[in-house]
Amino acid sequence: MPIPVSPSSLAAFLAGRLLLEEEVPFPLSNSPQLQFISGISTKNQFYHCERCGSTKKERFAMFPCARCGKACPYCRHCLMMGRVSGCSRLVRWVGPEPLFEGDGTLHWSGQLSEGQAAASDAVIRAVRDNSDVLIWAVCGAGKTEVLFQGIEAALLADKRVCIATPRTDVVLELAPRLQKVFPDAKVTALYGGSLDRHSYSPLVVSTTHQLFRFSEAFDVMIVDEVDAFPYSYESTLQFAVQKARKPLSALIYLTATPNDTWQKECRLGKRPFVKIPARFHRHPLPVPKLEWGGNWRKAIEKGRLPRNIKEWAVKRLEENKQALLFFPHIDSMERALPLFQQLDPSIEAVHAEDPSRKEKVTFMREKKIPLLLSTTVLERGVTFPNIDVAVIGAEDDVFTESALVQIAGRAGRSADFPDGKVRFFHFGKTKAIEKAVAHIRQMNKEGREKGWLDR
Template sequence: MHPSHSSSSIAAFLSGRLLLQEEIPFPLPDSPNTERLPGISKKKQTFYCERCGNDQQDRFAVFPCARCKTMCPYCRHCLMMGRVSGCTQLVHWTGPEPPHEGNGTLQWSGQLSEGQSAASRAVVQAVRHNSEQLIWAVCGAGKTEVLFRGIESALLAGKRVCIATPRTDVVLELAPRLQKVFPGTTVTALYGGSPDRHRYSPLVVSTTHQLFRFYQAFDVTIVDEVDAFPYSYDTSLQFAVQKARKPESALIYLTATPNETWQKECRQGNRPFVKIPARFHRQPLPVPLLSWCGNWRKATQKGRLPANVKDWTMKRLQENKQALLFFPHIDSMQKALLLFQQLDPLITSVHAEDPQRKEKVALMRTRQLPLLLSTTILERGVTFPNIDVAVIGAEDDVFTESALVQIAGRAGRSADFPDGEVRFFHYGKTKAIVKAVSHIEQMNREGIERGWLDR
């Protein structure tokens, strides 16, 4: 981007951002509206990164700096976003925001279920009153549609909205969906290396990591999948969300599986929330069936699949029913893959580092793969209309209650096929397995009590 250096183009580039001098692709004129902050400050004799909030001293290091000719400290924690060092300045715009262009009217003719309508009203109220709100909605409840009216109300009031999510693939899926229903508004998608990253817009869909580059930018911040890794484990990402919102602003959280602390706060009335315990198609969530499969690791190392795992797989192949099989780790999955391929050579696997990840998911969507083995990378954010789901090694620590509920939530999402089977193959029941099943059963009970399920 090479804007003319008028104050309006500088405002459009810098507004709401906190950027390294070298991230700004034009010389900055002296202006009372640009504020410069030190990249690293000292608090009580310890370093503090002004961009990511890191104050852990072991996450800082020093290097011989060509600019200040000293051994200069830098923050290792947010290094992937460009180096913040002791002599770096972060630039922030303090002038007026650019005017909103376009029309924020929602163009969507769909209908909300009763549960979605209740949550939608709560989102609109949070936007109007600059308050916090948790939307606790089962997998497949239609969380995105719940946001539409709240986003519209914000845009029409001249407010700036950000939807933050932990994963790039969710940004890539969400941005075009929002652009379609808000055709009069520019929707910006932000992720590592995204082409939109220099553009100002009133509606932003961003990975949580990209929020390190913002400061008091948004009137409404919506955090999707608040329970998901890495956001749930990384306090600096939580710091980034708080830093990116304006002091007076709305904060809305979306999740199917709040952590135990949040669930307790909801029960005790200390956290405002709306629960959607039923899917929009009014059919119950598939309840996982538990099957003991013995020492499955040992079996696969010896070149065989546990008998009940093999039977389950054969049944799907014979019935031409697609399935996802989740494994705790890449190495155990790849060993098992060779055994599954003896049953059908088209069976393949996918994981986070797989360069063909997108292509394999697309093949699964077009029903060209019978079964797909996966690590937890596909536990959320993907929808295949008619699949069964199995977890091999459900007792592994990687399968938390939240992960198991999300995995079970891959089945039965479509109104045409609401009855997918979910099977947890395990070598011993864990607390997480028991709690996940009980969580799903409880949601179905609440759906029935509220009259939101047909059976």
């Protein structure tokens, strides 16, 4: 005998979501309030995954299916979320949306800078008019605070808001900040393994991957760090963002480093945008100092740190100044770690697959780690108030202009410590290095011209 379930419970579970039938823990009927969609369709003789949008031939394979008894295609691209096959069905709620409990009033007593206020007004207009806008703001400009009043306007108008970001670290940092300033509205955080996975709330902070499970859910879609990997390179993630929006909705992009195409569109007036070229604390962005690092890989392989890199690290330890040191690849970083630990055994290293990544970031915030070695996993989305920053091997291809600008932006973010130092150790200057430095200098110039910098 199936367990009876009320329409309100089913609506709260399914509203805005696009799930495999087997993901729904309730019995499903052929109700007009439910829509069933074939998991894989065929378009122009190509398979199309209705969940992630994949169409590339190499992302599909065949398997002997026990359900339909045939050789069945399935999508390999989003397999980690449960198999979507040719005979599986996706289900979504098309009935009335459930009502939200609580109140979306903003509880924040901070003051916006001139640049933040201009961007905040643009966000409010986009929410009100269901339009698009790019907020182009330097690292440390206070992009989160720029969103507060727009989110409040949306919540008070009974609109549902999603902030999507490519990285779990950003979700984990952003969700509690939003819950603090919107204490009467439920905020859910969605990422791999999240306990909020089946919660229904008016304000959602999600990795872009989790948006595969949504369809026409949000009245306001905010995409943070729109230039970041993997979102900027992966068309299915861009598809997921569009699929998760309602047909009539606002789309707000946030980034410090839009790509060349978007920058050109901004200059030509083809893309609505607001630029904030200065940090909220009115101090300029730290300009990286370039320094020859020699063949640093060879030195590390021989069991020694290049002299100037070692001196840079020792000086920070002597001054009790925390620092982030970025490496292009895990292998070179892990070879270097024991050499740095000879200077101080509490020095640590972190990368994307590190099972202790969250704990190490926490220890860094608690000042239990003096120097933290990192791959580009910490190039954005995390804030430490008083640090210096170095890049080891800045010439590597992994360090694009965008990555280097973001890395430099880790320093000097706090109003109490606005003067962090940034050093790019290189084995030959690249265009990316020169463009990153030019980008930072240009932003400082524009900030001074607007009168938004004190020096």
